[in-house]
Amino acid sequence: MFETALQREVEALTQQLLASAGAYFRQDPGQVVVKFDLTGKAAGMALFPHRATPVIRYNALLLTENRVDFLKRTVPHEVAHIVARRLFGRRIKPHGPEWRQVMQLFGAEASRCHNYDVSRSTRRRLQRFAYRCDCRNHELSSIRHNRVLQGQTYLCVNCKQPLVQSCE
Ligand SMILES: [Zn+2]
Numbered sequence: 575m576f577e578t579a580l581q582r583e584v585e586a587l588t589q590q591l592l593a594s595a596g597a598y599f600r601q602d603p604g605q606v607v608v609k610f611d612l613t614g615k616a617a618g619m620a621l622f623p624h625r626a627t628p629v630i631r632y633n634a635l636l637l638t639e640n641r642v643d644f645l646k647r648t649v650p651h652e653v654a655h656i657v658a659r660r661l662f663g664r665r666i667k668p669h670g671p672e673w674r675q676v677m678q679l680f681g682a683e684a685s686r687c688h689n690y691d692v693s694r695s696t697r698r699r700l701q702r703f704a705y706r707c708d709c710r711n712h713e714l715s716s717i718r719h720n721r722v723l724q725g726q727t728y729l730c731v732n733c734k735q736p737l738v739q740s741c742e
């Protein structure tokens with residue numbers, strides 16, 4: 575598939591972060607396959623197929639719409655998953671101390687959640703933000719999302735747990 579200049583930049587940054595982690599930890603970080611085929615609310619996703627090269631899938635639309643934050647946050651976030659898994663094994667928690675350690679090395683904020691508007695990537699007309707509780711996914715309007723940023727809590731009517739922003 576044809577790659578844009580921005581996608582080539584993301585690909586290069588991915589490989590660069592991977593190499594710098596390998597140098598820092600003095601261990602071969604392995605290879606990663608980069609794709610731009612992710613759609614929906616997630617900005618990126620790290621996959622570990624059995625006996626195959628790990629894959630990072632990036633969301634091409636969210637990349638175009640959030641260029642700066644994507645390079646600063648989503649790319650290191652996903653590469654840190656690859657590195658942490660390679661170095662510390664499959665039993666670690668996805669966003670646990672090993673992953674945070676790699677994020678620290680990358681100088682990236684170790685947050686699970688992005689703040690991107692997912693309205694176009696989910697084909698909604700209104701701006702929506704991805705949230706979740708203990709039982710399912712939710713979408714909040716920008717009004718409610720802004721209230722959450724100001725400290726308001728919304729509870730899931732089903733499981734009664736607070737809604738937190740979704741991740742990746
Ligand atoms: Zn719930």
Ligand SMILES: [Zn+2]
Nearest residue numbers: 651668669742
């Ligand atoms: Zn993650």
